[in-house]
Amino acid sequence: MIDKKTTATSNDYVIRVLDSPAEVAASAWNALLFSQPQATPFMRHEYLHALHASGCATPDTGWTPKFFLLERQGALLAACVLYLKTHSHGEYVFDWAWAKAYAQHGLAYYPKALCAVPFTPVPGARLLAKTQADREHLAAALLDFCQHQQLSGLHGLFASDNDLAAFEKSGLLLRHTVQFHWHNTTPGYASFDAFLAQLTPDKRKKIRQERRKVADAGVRFRVAEGCQISPADWEFFYRCYERTYLEHGNLPYLNRDFFTRMASTMPEDWLLFVAERNGQAIAASLIAINTSCAHAPQAAATQRVAYGRYWGALERVDCLHFEACYYQPLQWCIANGYQRFEGGAQGEHKLARALLPVTTTSAHWLAQPQFLAAVDRYLSAEREGIQDYLGALHQHSPFKSAMVD
Missing domain, CATH: 3.40.630.30 (Gcn5-related N-acetyltransferase (GNAT))
Structure with missing residues (x-):
């Protein structure tokens, strides 16, 4: 189990889990972020700190932050923010049906773990890391945390390609949605x-x-x-x-x-x-x-x-x-x-205003094996539907010659 303060892991990694962005060095966090190929301003330390300090994303509003820092010999190699959620508002990847199914079977869907930016459906880097190996260790640490905390699941929303590869290696399922x-x-x-x-x-x-x-x-x-x-x-x-x-x-x-x-x-x-x-x-x-x-x-x-x-x-x-x-x-x-x-x-x-459809992707793991298997089947069917939907949209391209992302 990963404690709040410091826990040694394999390969001389150390994982620290902190409760507030104020405990995280802004310069080190932003240096990691700015080195990512899919960096966005919504993962800047200042943005996340403002969400917390203003009271918008706090335990009182159903967003309990956990900042994961992966270090070796004091050097920050990877970092991310995980939110423990007591609801599914402000996410834009809808899982209300999953929560309803849990309730119908007498199971608790909340709290769940969310690796995302609150209220912000912008694709980009979520697992900030110097190497893909560091990113994979961080993803594995998140999953280990969720299992030991007996959370219902782990969800990485609007993640980058590198993040998705790391999440998938840890056994998370991929889900596609469409933006313009x-x-x-x-x-x-x-x-x-x-x-x-x-x-x-x-x-x-x-x-x-x-x-x-x-x-x-x-x-x-x-x-x-x-x-x-x-x-x-x-x-x-x-x-x-x-x-x-x-x-x-x-x-x-x-x-x-x-x-x-x-x-x-x-x-x-x-x-x-x-x-x-x-x-x-x-x-x-x-x-x-x-x-x-x-x-x-x-x-x-x-x-x-x-x-x-x-x-x-x-x-x-x-x-x-x-x-x-x-x-x-x-x-x-x-x-x-x-x-x-x-x-x-x-x-x-x-x-109609020349914004073309693109696929965005999230990653999901559920602790309950039967529900994980059911969601896997559901996502397979949903992916086919997404492809059909994209095909139909591209047939209505506003451009004189179809332009496909």
Whole structure:
């Protein structure tokens, strides 16, 4: 069993399990992260610490963090965060049916272990490691921890290719889902109009009509990047974000304190689009950009990527959501040489706006052997369905010549 403090393992590895990001050296964690080929800003120490310190992802909200550090002779070789979950909210890989099946058989599905970023369905590195061997040792340590803690299962969500290989070696099953991402061409579209020229006439016409509706309503956009985003901008964004959640009958996952911390500790990774009409701000879209990961001295070869994340509006304007969350960010990505824009989880409507379907993958292990076997059979059938779904989506590509990721 792995204790909270220090436990020796084979090959002179030492595993430490800590309860708070405050106990983890930020510089060592980020150095590991920035060396990963699929690094994202959502695994930065500052991001995870903000989730915890703001109260968004804590034991009180059903997210109990465990930070695993794999060391040899005091050197950090691998690290990850594992959350012990008492529910399945904020994950975007849905396992409600599995939890229901456990309950029907009188078994406890919670707590379970989750290797993921809370409330963030962005694919990327989860098991931060210097070598694949270190990554495999870390994955094995997670599984050993779950077994000794008698947790119902271990789930690694939206993991990188290297992570998935390590999880699979430890016996976890792979599950595929679909997201929609936009890709720039090589050497890159010369302009938004050049991008539109590659679309089929009906899709090009639809996008232009939607943009015209917003412009004809008198809406104009202001863009602020990094430290250009003022405290007043952050405050306005949060008003929009919170109101949109409340209008749908939900409290937002992320609170004002979390975004205040983002503005303070990692402003370079954020981009804000503010919609204004008659001199008044009426809506905002907050985009993440991987500036810190791509530009870090120890960064692996990393594309410049933007991530569609949060939005909200104080007024209703036809097609404003599409303009704020897709067209403005895509136009910015083209102008600034970004190679990819990730549109987040779900949403077939994104296909008509030139975000193409891509497969994302998670890894799963259940302690109960009969349920693990049942899930294995279920996932085999689900994978076939995913392939059929992808095939159908690609047949409706918005591009004049089909482009497949």
